[in-house]
Amino acid sequence: MQRAASSMLKKENSLGWKLVSPTVILLMILILYPVGYNIYISFFDYGITSSTFVGLENYVRVFKDSAFWKSFFITVGFTLMTVIGSILLGLVVALMLNKEFKGRAIVRTIVLLPYITPLISIVFSWKYIFDPSYGPFMQLFSQTLGWVSPQLDLLNNSNNAFLVASVFNIWRNFPFVYLMLLSRLQSIPDDYYEAAEIDGATPWKRFTNITLPELYFVMGAVALMRGIWNFYKFDEVYLISKRAGTLPIFIYERVIGTTSPEYGVAAAIATILMVIMLFLITAYVKKVLKW
Amino acid sequence: MVKKKSPFKRGMFVFGILLICFFILIPFYFMVHVSLKADYDPNKLTFSNFTVRNYLEIFGLIQSSETEFFGDEIIRANLEPVLKRIEALKERTASLESYARYVHEVQLEAKEKELRDIVDLVIDFSGIEVQNREEFIERAIIPGTEETEIVEENMKSIFSANDVKKFTDLREEVDSALTEESLMSGLENAKAQLKSYEAQRDKIIEERASEFPFLRYLRNSLVFAGTSALISLIVAILGAYAFSRLRFKGRSSVQRSVLFVYLFGGTVIMVPLYQMAVKLGILTTPLGTGIYLIMVYVIQTLPVSLYMLGNYFRTIPFSIEEAAIIDGCSRIQAIFKIVIPLSLPAIVTVYIYAFMIGWNEYLFASAFLGLKSYKDLFTLPIGLNAFSGSAHAVWGRLMAASVVSAIPIIIIFSLMQKYLTSGFTAGGVKE
Numbered sequence: 001m002q003r004a005a006s007s008m009l010k011k012e013n014s015l016g017w018k019l020v021s022p023t024v025i026l027l028m029i030l031i032l033y034p035v036g037y038n039i040y041i042s043f044f045d046y047g048i049t050s051s052t053f054v055g056l057e058n059y060v061r062v063f064k065d066s067a068f069w070k071s072f073f074i075t076v077g078f079t080l081m082t083v084i085g086s087i088l089l090g091l092v093v094a095l096m097l098n099k100e101f102k103g104r105a106i107v108r109t110i111v112l113l114p115y116i117t118p119l120i121s122i123v124f125s126w127k128y129i130f131d132p133s134y135g136p137f138m139q140l141f142s143q144t145l146g147w148v149s150p151q152l153d154l155l156n157n158s159n160n161a162f163l164v165a166s167v168f169n170i171w172r173n174f175p176f177v178y179l180m181l182l183s184r185l186q187s188i189p190d191d192y193y194e195a196a197e198i199d200g201a202t203p204w205k206r207f208t209n210i211t212l213p214e215l216y217f218v219m220g221a222v223a224l225m226r227g228i229w230n231f232y233k234f235d236e237v238y239l240i241s242k243r244a245g246t247l248p249i250f251i252y253e254r255v256i257g258t259t260s261p262e263y264g265v266a267a268a269i270a271t272i273l274m275v276i277m278l279f280l281i282t283a284y285v286k287k288v289l290k291w
Numbered sequence: 292m293v294k295k296k297s298p299f300k301r302g303m304f305v306f307g308i309l310l311i312c313f314f315i316l317i318p319f320y321f322m323v324h325v326s327l328k329a330d331y332d333p334n335k336l337t338f339s340n341f342t343v344r345n346y347l348e349i350f351g352l353i354q355s356s357e358t359e360f361f362g363d364e365i366i367r368a369n370l371e372p373v374l375k376r377i378e379a380l381k382e383r384t385a386s387l388e389s390y391a392r393y394v395h396e397v398q399l400e401a402k403e404k405e406l407r408d409i410v411d412l413v414i415d416f417s418g419i420e421v422q423n424r425e426e427f428i429e430r431a432i433i434p435g436t437e438e439t440e441i442v443e444e445n446m447k448s449i450f451s452a453n454d455v456k457k458f459t460d461l462r463e464e465v466d467s468a469l470t471e472e473s474l475m476s477g478l479e480n481a482k483a484q485l486k487s488y489e490a491q492r493d494k495i496i497e498e499r500a501s502e503f504p505f506l507r508y509l510r511n512s513l514v515f516a517g518t519s520a521l522i523s524l525i526v527a528i529l530g531a532y533a534f535s536r537l538r539f540k541g542r543s544s545v546q547r548s549v550l551f552v553y554l555f556g557g558t559v560i561m562v563p564l565y566q567m568a569v570k571l572g573i574l575t576t577p578l579g580t581g582i583y584l585i586m587v588y589v590i591q592t593l594p595v596s597l598y599m600l601g602n603y604f605r606t607i608p609f610s611i612e613e614a615a616i617i618d619g620c621s622r623i624q625a626i627f628k629i630v631i632p633l634s635l636p637a638i639v640t641v642y643i644y645a646f647m648i649g650w651n652e653y654l655f656a657s658a659f660l661g662l663k664s665y666k667d668l669f670t671l672p673i674g675l676n677a678f679s680g681s682a683h684a685v686w687g688r689l690m691a692a693s694v695v696s697a698i699p700i701i702i703i704f705s706l707m708q709k710y711l712t713s714g715f716t717a718g719g720v721k722e
Contacts, residue, residue: 013538015533015539020533020534023530023549023593026589026590027548030586030587031552031590032548033563033567037563037567038559038562041566096304096308096311099304107311110312110316112704113315113319116701118650118651118671119672120651120676120693121694122318125321125322128321128686171318229556232556235652235654238653239653239672239676248558251562255561263566267563270559271559273559274559285550
């Protein structure tokens, strides 16, 4: 009997490994090896034909490069703005759509549109809106209202392009926050609110004492997740403006968008990015997933 | 419990809802609006009346010439100056004689006139006695003659030393311009110039002739996203079954590394993945590039597929499978006969997610396809973005393409909203 059980376990063990082996092989070849290779490249002056070991020189160069620091702070600003913006907007929308009203089903579908529409379908519309010469934004605020200077170029100026990218990112990603918060809101028992109302709590008190503590955990999780994702967000930023200047674009411009690619430097920046992300991910895993 | 609400609060609430809807829908409005207008005229900055021509255009049903789009005037304005220059340069570079004639007539005429004027001035001021004024001036502007020395002597008393030097320099230049050596080098330069203008002309004509290959981009995107999502789904069904049902050594560490990838971005592994492809020579053929791109998409979509399917499999009671196994089914058979049919909604959901990740992907497609310029393999994101950056960026067609690529996704989503939204919240979606 015991032998039968142990052979069953053995069978299960081997079957399990057989079933996950495609996953593991793909992970090894296309994730683990590249991550290691990336660190390796970052210690070399990596040309197209030859490469020489330069130790930490790439890192020194990166840290001395003021363009890197500018890009770094733009990235941090972009991440902070988008995380805070999408959480605030998502929270407000979730609270509003948690109330019953006529036509709520339609509004709930509309709210999801930004998140599910393919990026490439909607990004040109945003570019059109902010286009410096014939975009409706400039038409309204510059020509009709005269609030901004007609020389203002929101898309192609490297000092403010990341602002438009942030607005777009908030617009696109707040439905994700909204969904996560709404599903949590729906699971708060009505009894809590009824009891509080009987005790005479004002709506604001009910919000701060019941709703917020219930949402606290999921909000933290969403903030970390969005922070991690937005920190290395490439396509949403790059397609809005090539000059938004966040770190992923900084790397991209050094490898793909140039005739003399600096693989070593790009790899060093990618490694730095990875280390920062590791901290965020570890925080996520420890605080949110609690392994 | 009956709740009474003041009309003011109600109004504010409705206003808030409308404001949010406005904020969400405004880009969609412009997308549809511009797609229904004929292309903008860069000179007028206005649109003409509503038309569906942009849609017919991107599906290749009609092919209007660029003249119809931009109007004859603009085409001519763009092309004519280039053609004129080419014509002039061709005439000039036909032979050494014709070039010498050009140099003499066009370049030297003005300078010689300037020299003559100066000499004329000098004669007037210093009162040199001249018998034949014309002849004297002609000889005076050639260096080394008697007349030249006389003029130079007199000049020094009238002009500053600097001006005199300018005069002699100019004279030297005019004199040396017609030597064979300088003519030859000038001719070479003019020929190079001609070539660059011809290239410019060809570029304008070629860009005009190439229609907007929207259908090809669409097909490529469907193939890349569809294939990679399918492979990812198959791998994920097997893996997720193992994670949720089987106990094996190292399960949790594999699971953890999968979750790790789930939070990892493409930016970090772009450089090494590109270098690996270059070292292995994958990017030299279109087929290899396509397969490599699909595999990269698979690894991007795999974590979320595994995660969502694993969560779903755990909700299927094991007793159903157990009964089948007791009836003589093997484990593998049980997966195909019981688990897969029971989790069909989740499988479809996962496929759609994986498909959308591939459909939206820009970074790797641009790194692998754009660099070697496999234009035939371009996916929608890089194809449209490249088109929007070209000299003939045409908003109407671009927006029509946007609408067409968005509608299928929005319809699928509306039909499956229930499954898809629960998928979002089951653990979030990798981006």
